[in-house]
Amino acid sequence: MLEVNALRKVYDGHGRRVEAIADLTFSVGEGEFACVVGPSGCGKTTLLKCIAGLLAPTSGEARIDGTPVTGPPTGLAVVFQEYGRSLFPWLRARDNVELPLRAAGLPRRTRHGLVEEALRAVGLGDVHGAYPWQLSGGMQQRVAIARAIAYGPRVLLMDEPFAAVDAQTRADLEDLIRSVWQRLGVTLLFVTHDIDESVYLGQRVIVLSAAPTRVAEDIAIDLPAARDQLTTRGDPRFAELRGQIYAQIQKAKHGSTR
Amino acid sequence: MTSALRRAAALLTVPVLLVALWWYSSANSTDFYRPPLSRILVAFRETWFGARLADDVLPSLTRLLLGYAAALLLGVAVGVAVGTSYRLRALVEPILEFLRAIPPPVLVPIIMLVAGIGDLMKVIVIVSGCVWPILLNTVEGVRNVDEILADTCRSYRVRGMARLRHLVLRSASPQIVTGARQALSIGIILMVISEMFAASSGLGFTVVQFQRGFAIPQMWSGVLLLGLLGVLLSLLFRLAERRILRWYHGIRAIEREP
Ligand SMILES: Nc1ncnc2c1ncn2[C@@H]1O[C@H](COP(=O)(O)OP(=O)(O)OP(=O)(O)O)[C@@H](O)[C@H]1O
Numbered sequence: 001m002l003e004v005n006a007l008r009k010v011y012d013g014h015g016r017r018v019e020a021i022a023d024l025t026f027s028v029g030e031g032e033f034a035c036v037v038g039p040s041g042c043g044k045t046t047l048l049k050c051i052a053g054l055l056a057p058t059s060g061e062a063r064i065d066g067t068p069v070t071g072p073p074t075g076l077a078v079v080f081q082e083y084g085r086s087l088f089p090w091l092r093a094r095d096n097v098e099l100p101l102r103a104a105g106l107p108r109r110t111r112h113g114l115v116e117e118a119l120r121a122v123g124l125g126d127v128h129g130a131y132p133w134q135l136s137g138g139m140q141q142r143v144a145i146a147r148a149i150a151y152g153p154r155v156l157l158m159d160e161p162f163a164a165v166d167a168q169t170r171a172d173l174e175d176l177i178r179s180v181w182q183r184l185g186v187t188l189l190f191v192t193h194d195i196d197e198s199v200y201l202g203q204r205v206i207v208l209s210a211a212p213t214r215v216a217e218d219i220a221i222d223l224p225a226a227r228d229q230l231t232t233r234g235d236p237r238f239a240e241l242r243g244q245i246y247a248q249i250q251k252a253k254h255g256s257t258r
Numbered sequence: 259m260t261s262a263l264r265r266a267a268a269l270l271t272v273p274v275l276l277v278a279l280w281w282y283s284s285a286n287s288t289d290f291y292r293p294p295l296s297r298i299l300v301a302f303r304e305t306w307f308g309a310r311l312a313d314d315v316l317p318s319l320t321r322l323l324l325g326y327a328a329a330l331l332l333g334v335a336v337g338v339a340v341g342t343s344y345r346l347r348a349l350v351e352p353i354l355e356f357l358r359a360i361p362p363p364v365l366v367p368i369i370m371l372v373a374g375i376g377d378l379m380k381v382i383v384i385v386s387g388c389v390w391p392i393l394l395n396t397v398e399g400v401r402n403v404d405e406i407l408a409d410t411c412r413s414y415r416v417r418g419m420a421r422l423r424h425l426v427l428r429s430a431s432p433q434i435v436t437g438a439r440q441a442l443s444i445g446i447i448l449m450v451i452s453e454m455f456a457a458s459s460g461l462g463f464t465v466v467q468f469q470r471g472f473a474i475p476q477m478w479s480g481v482l483l484l485g486l487l488g489v490l491l492s493l494l495f496r497l498a499e500r501r502i503l504r505w506y507h508g509i510r511a512i513e514r515e516p
């Protein structure tokens with residue numbers, strides 16, 4: 001479904017050359033929930049932008065359904081790391097969610113139904129008329145998620161979406177994402193730098209090394225599909241997987257400084 | 259309610275004091291060129307609340323509004339084109355700087371040669387002065403489109419007119435409004451000046467006529483009317499701005515809070 005082949009990205013400009021991604025190869029199956037973890041600055045955002053067709057790789061390619069990505073592919077939605085800046089401050093919450101549907105030329109009735117449903121799914125049934133800057137950080141992020149849900153994507157990319165919200169909201173949003181994924185059956189690539197979060201959420205965790213970035217480890221998360229914050233995180237297997245990933249990241253870090 | 263009253267009081271105190279000062283200092287004036295305010299007010303009523311309203315005030319205002327509207331359309335259209343295209347900007351920026359530096363009144367003789375001495379000439383004079391602040395501010399505003407919002411539009415396939423309307427124009431709207439505000443005061447000045455050359459009606463024309471005929475109180479009343487029109491137009495402008503930039507002022511108000 002989603003393939004990344006020998007992807008390499010070098011930023012070159014303003015007299016500074018940064019090799020953000022050295023060589024990445026992995027693939028994600030249809031309907032799979034994969035998490036990507038890696039140290040800050042290792043090129044996670046760069047990777048998502050290449051897959052989303054917002055940035056051209058220096059070499060290698062990303063493919064969706066076998067088609068190489070050359071521009072933003074249809075049926076792909078992104079939730080950006082800077083959620084505050086990805087909402088239109090001049091549009092109310094509902095209009096933010098509706099805009100992509102309008103651009104797609106859907107009839108008004110269908111649009112309103114989708115917007116209503118998506119906002120309700122993220123627990124924002126009552127703030128339709130608010131502007132983004134009138135909402136808390138967690139609520140803004142939920143509006144951005146609602147926009148992605150309403151769009152009905154086949155592939156959903158999320159870039160550290162919960163980095164800036166408090167612990168309780170974060171736990172709620174994690175459960176929300178799991179339920180959305182189970183309901184919609186989307187292929188989900190979720191970037192985070194939080195190891196616990198990656199184990200809790202995904203069916204699979206792809207660990208990236210520090211720059212120059214490669215895949216350090218690809219671990220299947222064999223926890224039961226029904227997860228909840230208390231029992232899953234208390235599961236001995238959870239601690240085991242977490243320890244394994246932690247060790248990998250440490251190893252990858254030392255490997256790169258050698 | 260009380261805060262609104264207090265604001266109105268703060269706004270009106272100085273003007274009321276100045277008018278009172280004018281009234282008392284001129285009350286016993288026998289100077290031919292500085293008649294008492296009471297006489298000016300009588301002249302005001304006799305001069306402007308009659309046939310002159312339709313014969314002079316209305317044509318002036320119509321030309322102002324036509325020229326201002328045309329300058330808005332032209333300035334925003336060209337500004338968006340120049341601001342969006344890097345190559346176009348490099349090409350025309352020096353020319354724009356040169357044209358902007360020419361004081362519009364010196365263009366009047368040239369415009370008269372091309373467009374005659376009718377209404378068209380006066381409207382063109384107004385456009386030629388109003389267009390620059392709008393155009394240059396629009397260029398500035400369009401260049402400041404947020405990168406993440408632009409990426410959001412690309413990946414949700416918001417393109418063409420929808421992108422122009424919901425991303426480009428809205429992002430630039432604070433700057434466009436700033437330019438439009440500057441253009442409004444320039445427009446009023448040029449409305450008067452254009453009527454001082456070869457005109458047969460209009461506010462500027464009438465004031466000059468009064469001065470030449472030594473109708474001093476009437477001349478003063480014309481100046482007073484121009485001032486009042488300026489205040490009225492800037493109030494209307496503020497009403498429009500409050501609607502258009504509601505989101506912008508909302509964000510600013512939140513940022514100002516501790
Ligand atoms: N537009 C750019 N131009 C030049 N260098 C860039 C650009 N964007 C990112 N970089 C560099 O590329 C590297 C990877 O950046 P990227 O934002 O992809 O990392 P990240 O893993 O998402 O980091 P974080 O966890 O902090 O979000 C960094 O060294 C960064 O400085």
Ligand SMILES: [Mg+2]
Pocket residue numbers: 044045046081159
């Ligand atoms: Mg990032």
